[in-house]
Amino acid sequence: MLIPHPLLGLRDAQEFTYLGDARLIDRPDGMAEGAEAAFAEYVYLRDNPAGVHRELWFHEQGDRSWLVVTRDTTTHEILGAELARDAKLKGGAA
Amino acid sequence: MHFSGLRVIREALTGHKGWKPLWRNPEPQPAYDYIIVGGGGHGLATAYYLAKTFGRARIAVLEKSWLGSGNIGRNTTIIRSNYLLPGNEPFYEFSMKLWEGLEQEFNFNAMVSQRGILNLCHTDAQRDAFRRRGNAMLLAGADAELLDPQQVRAMAPFLNFDNARFPIKGGLLQRRAGTARHDGVAWGYARGADMRGVDLIQNCEVTGFRIDGGRISGVETTRGYIAAGKVGVAVAGSSGRVMAMAGMRLPIESHVLQAFVSEGLKPTIPGVITFGAGHFYVSQSDKGGLVFGGDIDGYNSYAQRGNLPVIEDVTEGGMALMPMIGRARLLRVWGGIMDMSMDGSPIIDRTPVEGLYLNAGWCYGGFKATPASGYAFAHLLATDRPHETAGAYRLDRFARGYVIDEKGVGAQPNLH
Ligand SMILES: Cc1cc2nc3c(=O)[nH]c(=O)nc-3n(C[C@H](O)[C@H](O)[C@H](O)COP(=O)(O)OP(=O)(O)OC[C@H]3O[C@@H](n4cnc5c(N)ncnc54)[C@H](O)[C@@H]3O)c2cc1C
Numbered sequence: 083m084l085i086p087h088p089l090l091g092l093r094d095a096q097e098f099t100y101l102g103d104a105r106l107i108d109r110p111d112g113m114a115e116g117a118e119a120a121f122a123e124y125v126y127l128r129d130n131p132a133g134v135h136r137e138l139w140f141h142e143q144g145d146r147s148w149l150v151v152t153r154d155t156t157t158h159e160i161l162g163a164e165l166a167r168d169a170k171l172k173g174g175a176a
Numbered sequence: 177m178h179f180s181g182l183r184v185i186r187e188a189l190t191g192h193k194g195w196k197p198l199w200r201n202p203e204p205q206p207a208y209d210y211i212i213v214g215g216g217g218h219g220l221a222t223a224y225y226l227a228k229t230f231g232r233a234r235i236a237v238l239e240k241s242w243l244g245s246g247n248i249g250r251n252t253t254i255i256r257s258n259y260l261l262p263g264n265e266p267f268y269e270f271s272m273k274l275w276e277g278l279e280q281e282f283n284f285n286a287m288v289s290q291r292g293i294l295n296l297c298h299t300d301a302q303r304d305a306f307r308r309r310g311n312a313m314l315l316a317g318a319d320a321e322l323l324d325p326q327q328v329r330a331m332a333p334f335l336n337f338d339n340a341r342f343p344i345k346g347g348l349l350q351r352r353a354g355t356a357r358h359d360g361v362a363w364g365y366a367r368g369a370d371m372r373g374v375d376l377i378q379n380c381e382v383t384g385f386r387i388d389g390g391r392i393s394g395v396e397t398t399r400g401y402i403a404a405g406k407v408g409v410a411v412a413g414s415s416g417r418v419m420a421m422a423g424m425r426l427p428i429e430s431h432v433l434q435a436f437v438s439e440g441l442k443p444t445i446p447g448v449i450t451f452g453a454g455h456f457y458v459s460q461s462d463k464g465g466l467v468f469g470g471d472i473d474g475y476n477s478y479a480q481r482g483n484l485p486v487i488e489d490v491t492e493g494g495m496a497l498m499p500m501i502g503r504a505r506l507l508r509v510w511g512g513i514m515d516m517s518m519d520g521s522p523i524i525d526r527t528p529v530e531g532l533y534l535n536a537g538w539c540y541g542g543f544k545a546t547p548a549s550g551y552a553f554a555h556l557l558a559t560d561r562p563h564e565t566a567g568a569y570r571l572d573r574f575a576r577g578y579v580i581d582e583k584g585v586g587a588q589p590n591l592h
Binding site (some may be wrong): 100116123127132137 | 239430475476
């Protein structure tokens with residue numbers, strides 16, 4: 083698989099490590115009411131869709147940036163990639 | 177139709193004209209007492225043990241494709257009970273005992289072969305960990321032996337003992353472990369369930385659940401609505417998408433695992449051998465092919481095919497362990513989709529929907545569990561109480577902090 087890095091162009095997916103669902107960007111507030119349940123859900127539960135999935139990839143053997151990659155889990159086709167920082171600034175992963 | 181040596185001889189002499197199909201192919205009925213979703217090993221075993229408990233109940237297995245077309249037909253056939261944790265070891269040893277009597281019980285040749293599994297260790301720390309694991313196995317009534325390098329050399333002289341990075345320092349041997357013919361297991365359970373009146377309905381995909389006031393009343397399928405008293409879901413790698421139809425999110429990601437078979441060779445490998453330093457395991461099928469595998473590809477997938485980097489990684493592991501494997505040609509590579517649960521252990525439990533039950537999260541180790549999983553799931557469906565060996569496999573264990581982390585590598589699925 084080749085990942086279209088927004089700064090570096092097409093990079094081999096082997097240069098990255100995978101973390102999973104991009105919603106992990108939206109970490110719950112540990113001080114809020116109901117934080118315990120929110121964290122149990124955040125840490126363990128997943129949507130796990132068959133189809134388009136937004137997910138976090140770390141360019142460990144490259145520029146060490148975190149990307150949000152959009153990928154089809156039924157075909158392995160990669161539909162896009164952006165810096166996780168930009169996704170976060172736009173208001174989160176969803 | 178009863179199988180016996182005599183029957184085989186009679187058929188051989190009369191042109192094999194007397195063999196019959198192993199199960200009927202019935203039309204779905206409008207209602208059942210129990211519906212099992214998923215005609216893989218676990219679903220079929222569940223139906224078999226349920227039907228044995230209640231001869232009179234109306235039971236159906238709904239399979240979206242043909243029976244045994246999922247992971248039961250895709251795995252590398254290893255059966256073993258060399259687990260460490262108290263939540264796991266008694267369950268897998270229960271399964272091992274069921275394997276030992278399985279073929280007599282359902283009168284079908286599943287080619288259960290107790291050829292042994294040898295887990296190699298490469299450091300002193302790993303040897304200590306294996307000693308502890310072996311003791312845990314003995315305490316649960318399983319068998320375990322710790323071998324020194326000389327004993328390993330006598331069993332498998334072809335291994336690369338003097339690898340500078342991963343010298344072989346011994347191994348943990350379970351002699352009662354081994355392999356079984358994966359399709360034979362599915363067919364044996366299917367035939368046994370059919371003989372006890374279970375309707376095995378193929379090409380019937382469950383597309384939704386009907387839930388009234390928090391209770392299940394039936395399932396929507398590609399062949400119409402079917403009412404049900406209780407519904408048990410055992411769909412292996414599809415648990416996420418099937419349970420989403422009941423409004424549930426699970427502690428599961430679906431990942432692809434690849435398997436490999438070489439050309440047929442003369443008998444070479446005595447049992448199953450695993451390379452403890454990397455992740456590589458190998459056995460030899462009765463036809464002579466080397467059957468081997470390694471890590472998952474490492475990202476969510478429903479593609480039922482893997483990618484080349486893992487093929488390279490697995491074959492590298494094989495070459496490091498037994499360099500002669502480089503002379504064998506690879507015949508086939510394929511992938512299966514598995515539930516990777518967040519602690520690497522399975523889930524057998526009720527769900528928040530009354531009458532809906534879940535059997536999921538088997539990661540890449542659920543084949544060996546087929547008999548116990550079916551037995552425990554049938555027990556739960558029938559009595560609403562967990563089987564004594566499966567009490568730890570609760571769905572809420574993550575929220576409560578009772579994860580069963582057999583490999584001790586954390587909550588991330590791609591580490592298991
Ligand atoms: C490459 C590979 C190697 C493995 N090696 C081993 C090993 O050596 N030892 C070991 O113990 N385990 C191994 N495993 C794991 C083991 O195969 C699985 O954990 C186990 O087979 C899963 O249970 P099952 O047999 O019921 O699954 P499956 O056979 O996958 O059954 C699930 C069934 O559900 C059906 N289904 C899905 N959705 C629907 C729906 N909506 N409606 C109706 N039906 C549906 C599917 O078509 C499928 O037939 C391996 C797995 C893979 C992929």
